[in-house]
Amino acid sequence: MTVSEKSLASAIRALSMDAVQAANSGHPGMPMGMADVATVLFKDYIKFDPTQPKWADRDRFVLSAGHGSMLIYSLLHLTGYARPTIEDIANFRQLHSPCAGHPENFELAGVEATTGPLGSGLATAVGMAIAERHLNAQFGDDLVDHRTWVIAGDGCLMEGINHEAIGLAGHLNLGRLIVLWDDNKITIDGAVDLSSSEDVRARYAATGWHVVSCDGHDVADVRRAIDEALADPRPSLVACATKIGYGAPNKAGTSGVHGSALGEAEVAAAREFLGWTAEPFVIPEDVAAEWRRIGSRGGEVRAAWEGRLAGNGQKAEFERRMAGDLPADFSLDAYIDTLIANPQKVATRKASELALGAINDLLPETLGGSADLTGSNNTKTKSTGPLTRDDYSGRYVYYGIREFGMACAMNGMALHGGVIPYGGTFLVFSDYMRGGIRLAALQQQRVIHVLTHDSIGLGEDGPTHQPIEHVMSLRMIPNLDVYRPADIVETAECWELALKDATGPSVLALTRQNLPQLRTEKTENLSAKGAYRLRAAKADRKVVLIATGSEVEIAVATADLLEGQGIGADVVSMPSWAHFDAQPQAYKDDLLPHHVLRCSIEAGTTFGWDRYVGIAGLRFGIDTFGASAPAEVLYEHFGLTAAKIAPQVAAALDH
């Protein structure tokens, strides 16, 4: 006897309402509303194998409407993934259950992306779809031939990030990206038309998407719509008309079912309505068996793929790329040797370009780009031709004026695997994409942000463009490495560190203005320690000057002035707070001894520098907004010159 799709969907609905009820917290409406669509999707379309959740050629499924997390937990459990178990689901939203309030990629192998911040999931999926086409172009249909599926809600579509994401997807004609829109006409505040009058279909069509609609509770109609989407070469939006909380007879179709448990009475009524007689967290054997069968259908396809991989000449390289391992012999030593041999004065953004020239030749997996500031961010090198709708093999994405879209797309590329994404914009615009940077850190993904024009040193563009609090505020995001290199050698070192850390994102804060090469001797990677003594005091040491990036040059000049007065001054360059904090205490105490006056110099907020200079120390920086003028005038104006700093240091020592 066959099990009806309604029964399969009822299993999702029951698990969802019961888990939310047990937690007395969560969002039952979306999983119940989209259960029919999800059933069709997993039963007949998505390519996956629960026994091998990380199979490289699996389809990617992103639940962009992450609050409806019980939908994916139900699907993963029912189709036979090792986790979540039924106990995990019964412990939904409890400490140590992998079934967190929102789906987390680091909790469950079957969750492709951490979602919840609305719109970011769909934008992440765009990056996955780019990576898929790019790797397909590099490795061929035999190894890379899969789709990216998204379930999104009205919130995802209303967020600004949606515009950036679909604009990029439409422009690149990512036909293997299919978005199933839970068109339920309800948001948390009430009906969608309380806050939006948009013709969503027309907007997507205007942005180069194929659009098709269906009744989200009619499985045949859902199938028809998905088949149309598959047949169309463009990315597709499938508008699924649904009733939020479908199955809850008294509350379905209202915002009341969006983010609260149904309550015992309504759960009972839903059981009645659905004809679902099983106890909470119990799946009738026939339904369970059919779901397991669905979960097993990908096994043969995967086995065939494994066979193709085994016979493919690119097997080793493909596996290396997908594992995220750098080539065993990867090193920037030879490149850095050339720098030591021929010292030069360049902006660190230019230094980054030079480093990338070496890196992009050594690492075929880098995939660069910029949010319309290619010439300013210096992110393009000769080995990175443009990735276009006609040639996905290119290694450079013109992201357009879409910073947040770029950040999320890069997250998706990293999550997909096989590529190492990097992208540029001005540091001040990290504000536009901060949500995306944070998600890279939370998801533990190697995404590299090339953020140039990193201080008042950018000059005339003025306060809207001059970072003040940005470097510091990025330093406090957990698992984000922020590097602010001082010269061409440190820039190469920081690039090396960023590339070698496969467990989190990095920010490179780089200058517009030229900086002298301060490192002229061959050494180990000193930036790896986070901070190091660039120059030891000649006279008896009275002060330690700590600086980062473009201000290390100023610290050196300040030390010169002080030494001229017989005041010994160490200069410490500190490209990375996080790496320094991870050093042994003895190293830290040696570098920054407590009994010596310590002063920080950084052309940004002084907020936070107390950590290294103590209450008695001096903090040179800028705690107001910037101004519009040439860079050197601004450094003078804000008191960040050796001539202005040295006397204050000397005076502090006199006290």
Next chain:
Amino acid sequence: MTVSEKSLASAIRALSMDAVQAANSGHPGMPMGMADVATVLFKDYIKFDPTQPKWADRDRFVLSAGHGSMLIYSLLHLTGYARPTIEDIANFRQLHSPCAGHPENFELAGVEATTGPLGSGLATAVGMAIAERHLNAQFGDDLVDHRTWVIAGDGCLMEGINHEAIGLAGHLNLGRLIVLWDDNKITIDGAVDLSSSEDVRARYAATGWHVVSCDGHDVADVRRAIDEALADPRPSLVACATKIGYGAPNKAGTSGVHGSALGEAEVAAAREFLGWTAEPFVIPEDVAAEWRRIGSRGGEVRAAWEGRLAGNGQKAEFERRMAGDLPADFSLDAYIDTLIANPQKVATRKASELALGAINDLLPETLGGSADLTGSNNTKTKSTGPLTRDDYSGRYVYYGIREFGMACAMNGMALHGGVIPYGGTFLVFSDYMRGGIRLAALQQQRVIHVLTHDSIGLGEDGPTHQPIEHVMSLRMIPNLDVYRPADIVETAECWELALKDATGPSVLALTRQNLPQLRTEKTENLSAKGAYRLRAAKADRKVVLIATGSEVEIAVATADLLEGQGIGADVVSMPSWAHFDAQPQAYKDDLLPHHVLRCSIEAGTTFGWDRYVGIAGLRFGIDTFGASAPAEVLYEHFGLTAAKIAPQVAAALDH
């Protein structure tokens, strides 16, 4: 003899190219490309009076493509504003010139909004247009009857914020908003089609906008298009086909003219092409006279308006509102008295709702809203009915799932004047609108952000929704006041402070979870000092516990445990770092003496607390991402309970 519009436009082009050339920095392409459109706009349409730049019923003009700042500097100078002078323009992008790289509202009275971060200007204009209709509904056509004009570029339209802004404008049918799109098909990286394939017109139409196109170099055609826009009841997008850098014969139409000086040779060629023989920064007298005439045409209209105002019964109230003054008798004392009389345990988000109940009754100028979290942010009160396309008199905006759009719209409302905007979302989503919050601070605008669910205390939603670094990272934005109140009384005090500061924005970080009322005696506004001794040690003082928000309760419990062991512990509540830093040194030393162990307790990053606890102090907080579980479980998990903190404090004292 009449002066041709081409000559009028040539004056803009000449000033723009000459100023950029003198600075050897800036963006000549946009002002030169849009000079014809701007000429028509100022000559025949915009209502303004250079002698009274802050005339309440003037049209608002926002240059969203702020990099083209020479366009507005030229227009303001030519039409007769006191500033910029021709010397100001000759000093374009130099220190102390009001002609900064990007237009700054605090530098020039004629600049309505600070622009430069792309897209934010247009989104700000949406707020201005909302404020205009709202005040029109409250004060009538006689006093409020003006339009909002925007010049935007491709960058403005490609940014995600554009989707949020036009979605809101279309939904509210802001027919008095007209956006002139500089459709020049060029971005910094090259042709627009390098990164976008969008049908912009169709997208705007899908979002409820009227769309019309014209040749941006044919003044009659521009006029026709603007007339059509004026006739249509919807917000209008006027697509102006232009050639970027028009007038520069060899470089026009290329990205090379976007962000660099033309060079001496091309400037000379442009003079030849335009037939412009005047020296740099010299305007021929006939052209200057015609521009001054244009500038004078609004005088009569303004005089007539002044007459209507003089006879209007609402004159005093209207002037008070537009001046941004609170009613002379405004006070929350009576409300706070009721709190003292009847202590209660409520979440500070609920406390905020209760305070707003009192505030919204006392202040007709508040204009609230939420980004689709009304019931969670507790931002709606009984006196704030919805503002809709059919009734602009409402005092509550359903912003939809558009955080950044909300932030920028609120900036525009504040810049327009006459209203005090406040809006809610979850604190973690401050990341989505950080660019907007920063622009409020830079523009010195009273915008109040109600940011609830301010820590792991929100519980089960997990790490995507739990702020860790957010409160601290907001504290470092210059001119932004961040408040984290500890109970219902502090919440009222912080609201009062936020309302009374007309020179900058505020953030109220509020809890989801209930907090006991710690303040039960009538006092002055203690939050005004930023920090104060909530409880003095009973035993000999050995430690000062500093806490904010929901952790003040924990500090009190910790003090109880310590006092039980004979360890005297002060408890300091610190709702505002900025206010505390502004206190006299003696007050600060008394509250946080250096010789006593100091410990901070805050359910967020410990980064930055060194400032108040010193190197020897203890910092209790969370430096990783959060987790999904009930709030009390998480506080236990992350060690933020009195039972876990007290022993560590005692141990530190034993050393």
